[in-house]
Amino acid sequence: MSIAVEHLGFRYGRRVALEAVDFELQPGSFTALLGPNGAGKTTLFALLTRLYALQEGEIRLLGRSIRQHPAEAMRQLGVVFQQSTLDLDLTVMQNLDYHGALHGLGRREIRTRATAELERLGLIERLHDRVRDLNGGHRRRVEIARALLHRPSMLLLDEATVGLDTRTRADLNAYVRRLCRDQKLCVLWATHLIEEIAADDRVLLLHQGRLLADARGDQLCLNTGSNTLAEAFDRYTAPTSEHAA
Amino acid sequence: MNSPLLVPRLAYWHCLRGVLAREFRRFMQQRSRFLSALVRPLLWLVVFAAGFRAALGVAIIPPYQTYVTYETYIAPGLCCMILLFNGMQSSLSMVYDREMGSMRVLLMSPLPRAWLLLCKLVAIALISLTQVYAFLALAWLLVGFEPPLAGLVTVLPALLLTALLLGAIGLLLSSRIRQLENFAGVMNFVIFPMFFISSALYPLWKMREASEWLYWACILNPFTHAVELVRHALYLELNLPALAITAGATVTFTLLAVLGFNPERAARGKGGRP
Numbered sequence: 042m043s044i045a046v047e048h049l050g051f052r053y054g055r056r057v058a059l060e061a062v063d064f065e066l067q068p069g070s071f072t073a074l075l076g077p078n079g080a081g082k083t084t085l086f087a088l089l090t091r092l093y094a095l096q097e098g099e100i101r102l103l104g105r106s107i108r109q110h111p112a113e114a115m116r117q118l119g120v121v122f123q124q125s126t127l128d129l130d131l132t133v134m135q136n137l138d139y140h141g142a143l144h145g146l147g148r149r150e151i152r153t154r155a156t157a158e159l160e161r162l163g164l165i166e167r168l169h170d171r172v173r174d175l176n177g178g179h180r181r182r183v184e185i186a187r188a189l190l191h192r193p194s195m196l197l198l199d200e201a202t203v204g205l206d207t208r209t210r211a212d213l214n215a216y217v218r219r220l221c222r223d224q225k226l227c228v229l230w231a232t233h234l235i236e237e238i239a240a241d242d243r244v245l246l247l248h249q250g251r252l253l254a255d256a257r258g259d260q261l262c263l264n265t266g267s268n269t270l271a272e273a274f275d276r277y278t279a280p281t282s283e284h285a286a
Numbered sequence: 287m288n289s290p291l292l293v294p295r296l297a298y299w300h301c302l303r304g305v306l307a308r309e310f311r312r313f314m315q316q317r318s319r320f321l322s323a324l325v326r327p328l329l330w331l332v333v334f335a336a337g338f339r340a341a342l343g344v345a346i347i348p349p350y351q352t353y354v355t356y357e358t359y360i361a362p363g364l365c366c367m368i369l370l371f372n373g374m375q376s377s378l379s380m381v382y383d384r385e386m387g388s389m390r391v392l393l394m395s396p397l398p399r400a401w402l403l404l405c406k407l408v409a410i411a412l413i414s415l416t417q418v419y420a421f422l423a424l425a426w427l428l429v430g431f432e433p434p435l436a437g438l439v440t441v442l443p444a445l446l447l448t449a450l451l452l453g454a455i456g457l458l459l460s461s462r463i464r465q466l467e468n469f470a471g472v473m474n475f476v477i478f479p480m481f482f483i484s485s486a487l488y489p490l491w492k493m494r495e496a497s498e499w500l501y502w503a504c505i506l507n508p509f510t511h512a513v514e515l516v517r518h519a520l521y522l523e524l525n526l527p528a529l530a531i532t533a534g535a536t537v538t539f540t541l542l543a544v545l546g547f548n549p550e551r552a553a554r555g556k557g558g559r560p
Contacts, residue, residue: 115396142304145297
């Protein structure tokens with residue numbers, strides 16, 4: 042098991058952001074976390090990445106509690122946040138160097154890994170360009186390269202395609218799927234864009250802090266008698282949902 | 287897939303190296319920050335001190351062996367002024383990092399958060415030191431401020447300790463400041479009182495002559511003792527009480543900054559979202 046989330050709950054004051062969320066992710070799997078804005082996806086990511094302290098429930102990465110083994114957990118995770126966290130005034134290499142150093146890597150090791158990652162992403166010639174001079178798609182790719190620099194076994198992407206054009210979104214999605222397949226990465230792809238999800242993807246449907254469904258995309262359609270995933274999504278998240286699991 | 291186990295000590299060192307490199311790179315790109323850090327104390331030294339030289343006589347007080355010009359008296363205080371502004375600017379930079387989201391990169395490190403904050407603190411302190419030495423060179427050129435040459439070496443640990451103290455106060459404040467806009471409050475309620483209610487501009491005996499409560503306010507201000515530590519170190523003297531108080535205050539504020547650091551608040555970008 043790569044990630045095990047057990048009965049997770051979180052509140053902002055009196056407002057419930059997550060309630061009794063349970064799921065498990067396998068190594069080498071691609072899972073879509075689907076939910077409208079405000080569903081609790083970002084809060085879930087903040088808990089998985091230890092940015093927020095756990096209030097209720099437990100999270101285990103490779104079988105180890107992130108509460109008891111936080112350093113190990115952080116070494117297993119690569120994360121691309123919804124809001125860009127690159128330093129715009131530094132170059133691509135300098136950004137990667139900073140991240141690598143924070144993960145305890147030496148300069149030579151960082152350089153070797155950064156070159157390899159950027160070559161794979163087709164960005165090697167932009168190594169010494171300032172991030173400010175890159176377009177949105179390239180910045181996202183740099184963020185993915187950075188997330189993979191310390192060679193994690195899990196990659197979490199929180200609405201990583203927000204603000205990108207359709208083609209760049211599709212390219213990025215395809216690239217992450219390749220990574221998942223080739224490197225046996227466990228990927229959790231959070232999105233509110235249904236077109237980013239394939240019929241055979243496992244989908245975790247989050248709505249108002251609750252996990253409404255955990256099934257393949259086509260199974261969600263079958264469950265709701267819908268022709269498309271978009272229709273199924275609407276039925277699940279309609280105010281009088283009959284399918285709340 | 288996972289990286290092999292790292293030698294922990296080496297990982298800590300690489301982390302420190304990375305934070306220092308990042309802060310210095312950012313600093314090198316902000317030339318205006320470097321210039322403004324120098325212009326402020328130079329204005330005090332060249333303009334303010336020239337005007338007050340005639341009005342303010344400075345009696346022979348340790349560490350000076352003879353009467354000194356007012357410029358000579360306030361130069362150590364102005365070194366500390368640079369450290370003070372830089373320390374407070376570090377709080378601004380932490381709030382900026384928080385708002386821009388880059389704080390999350392730091393928080394995602396597997397190393398202990400206390401160590402990450404200490405790395406930040408050391409980086410802030412070392413950047414401040416480069417500015418202080420640039421100021422000392424200009425003070426020598428512009429007003430002939432000439433401490434003993436060896437004093438430039440002996441003052442280094444005193445400056446470093448002071449920079450760490452003021453950086454720690456800055457970090458502590460950053461956990462309390464919600465938005466960049468609130469930095470003006472830091473100027474009015476922290477920087478100015480700390481600087482003016484100290485021995486940076488006037489000797490303590492002059493303060494006591496003016497007002498007993500002002501004198502005691504100066505004594506209670508850790509910045510006063512940092513200034514005296516730097517002043518004595520510049521003239522090859524060790525002021526033990528000042529060292530003890532400055533070191534004690536540094537440890538206290540560093541602990542408070544580490545304990546007061548709230549990762550949840552630090553992780554939230556603009557609008558309070560992570």
